[in-house]
Amino acid sequence: MVNDLEGLFSTNAKRMKKSVIRELLKLTRRPEIISFAGGLPDPNAFPIDEVSEIVDVVLKREGKTALQYSPTEGDPKLKDELIAYHERENGVKLTPDNIVVTVASQQALDLVGKCFIDPGSPVIVGRPTYIGGLSAFNNYGANMIGVPLDEGGMRMDLLEVELRKLRDAGQRPKFIYVIPDFQNPAGLTMGEERRLELIELARKYDVLIVEDSPYRELRYAGESVKTIYALEGTGQVVGLHTFSKILFPGMRLGWVIGDEAVIQKLVVAKQATDLCTPAFTQAIVAEFMSRGLLGKVIENVKGIYSDKRAVMLDALDEHMPKMPGLAWTKPEGGLFLWVTLPESMNADELFYDAIEHNVAFVIGSAFDCTGLQTNTMRLNFSFPTKEEIGEGVKRLASVIEEYAKKNGGRKDIVATP
Numbered sequence: 001m002v003n004d005l006e007g008l009f010s011t012n013a014k015r016m017k018k019s020v021i022r023e024l025l026k027l028t029r030r031p032e033i034i035s036f037a038g039g040l041p042d043p044n045a046f047p048i049d050e051v052s053e054i055v056d057v058v059l060k061r062e063g064k065t066a067l068q069y070s071p072t073e074g075d076p077k078l079k080d081e082l083i084a085y086h087e088r089e090n091g092v093k094l095t096p097d098n099i100v101v102t103v104a105s106q107q108a109l110d111l112v113g114k115c116f117i118d119p120g121s122p123v124i125v126g127r128p129t130y131i132g133g134l135s136a137f138n139n140y141g142a143n144m145i146g147v148p149l150d151e152g153g154m155r156m157d158l159l160e161v162e163l164r165k166l167r168d169a170g171q172r173p174k175f176i177y178v179i180p181d182f183q184n185p186a187g188l189t190m191g192e193e194r195r196l197e198l199i200e201l202a203r204k205y206d207v208l209i210v211e212d213s214p215y216r217e218l219r220y221a222g223e224s225v226k227t228i229y230a231l232e233g234t235g236q237v238v239g240l241h242t243f244s245k246i247l248f249p250g251m252r253l254g255w256v257i258g259d260e261a262v263i264q265k266l267v268v269a270k271q272a273t274d275l276c277t278p279a280f281t282q283a284i285v286a287e288f289m290s291r292g293l294l295g296k297v298i299e300n301v302k303g304i305y306s307d308k309r310a311v312m313l314d315a316l317d318e319h320m321p322k323m324p325g326l327a328w329t330k331p332e333g334g335l336f337l338w339v340t341l342p343e344s345m346n347a348d349e350l351f352y353d354a355i356e357h358n359v360a361f362v363i364g365s366a367f368d369c370t371g372l373q374t375n376t377m378r379l380n381f382s383f384p385t386k387e388e389i390g391e392g393v394k395r396l397a398s399v400i401e402e403y404a405k406k407n408g409g410r411k412d413i414v415a416t417p
């Protein structure tokens with residue numbers, strides 16, 4: 001081994017941090033633990049038989065191209081399916097030049113970081129926001145500026161304060177990163193009015209919007225809201241999409257939509273990253289879509305998650321101690337809900353108590369670009385069974401109650417009847 005390996009690492013590599021979630025997940029792997037920590041889809045919903053048949057068809061029909069290198073931009077057949085999908089589902093007209101197929105959305109976040117962020121570049125994110133977005137942007141040295149959310153998503157009044165401050169300092173943020181539908185981690189959705197305000201601010205301050213939409217199709221209640229991409233319509237939005245939560249994550253397939261010039265830059269960045277997204281997985285999913293199967297899988301998944309969400313919300317209502325400051329979101333879709341504890345409670349501490357009582361969650365501070373918000377936690381309801389959800393919430397409720405008793409001197413966390 002070389003001497004002083006550290007000295008050889010690049011500035012970017014030195015900046016990279018291990019994912020807190022991945023570290024914590026290691027602690028949650030004991031079989032007796034009921035975990036609300038991961039963000040995994042329910043594998044019982046994977047269409048294994050259909051995929052198995054399609055794999056055969058693809059290999060026999062087009063094996064020579066499916067096992068070959070393919071265009072960096074993505075498989076033309078899959079792109080045609082995606083164009084039809086966006087027109088049908090989102091009322092958005094795209095051409096092949098508006099799409100690049102990626103190794104799921106995490107790669108898209110990395111490519112966006114690679115193409116737009118210089119060390120110190122201001123990037124605006126929600127507080128909280130998806131930890132994988134924070135890691136991707138952090139790796140390129142972004143100066144993350146967090147804007148708090150309320151029940152309608154990112155607060156536009158506070159966003160404008162930050163945009164104005166930056167402008168006064170002669171700086172222009174590279175983009176505003178939002179997850180408008182059933183946000184990970186908080187489960188919140190931005191209404192149309194909020195989305196329009198965001199577009200107005202982005203135009204006023206001449207900033208790109210990065211709209212990350214892995215959960216959009218998974219709505220169980222309420223009315224669908226148009227995508228920011230559809231509402232904006234002039235190419236100021238970069239849209240990130242993925243098959244991970246609506247089909248399965250194992251093939252690692254996603255796509256980015258945007259203005260041709262943005263897509264071209266992402267394609268050039270991707271060439272150096274992996275040359276192309278695997279042709280084989282793209283051919284399988286293109287065939288899957290062309291048979292009209294995607295819609296069926298989404299309907300099935302929605303049914304399963306909607307039931308699980310209801311079980312979790314009912315269990316929280318039934319078991320959580322009644323105490324001022326303890327609240328949770330009631331997401332209209334997606335995979336997560338967000339629990340806020342009384343301010344003096346510390347979920348980072350409570351996590352270890354929970355592990356001792358065989359239940360796990362993700363600490364909210366992991367999703368905060370400042371790390372200072374320590375009284376929140378994210379609960380996932382897509383992966384555990386309904387029985388596990390009921391039992392896990394009961395355990396979590398008693399951990400919170402115990403913690404409140406231990407800290408009994410603190411008035412705001414004393415359980416009330």
Ligand SMILES: Cc1ncc(COP(=O)(O)O)c(C=O)c1O
Nearest residue numbers: 039104105106130179184242244
């Ligand atoms: C908001 C958000 N963006 C991106 C991703 C990355 O997903 P994938 O790379 O599987 O498409 C996730 C995964 O949970 C997510 O929640």
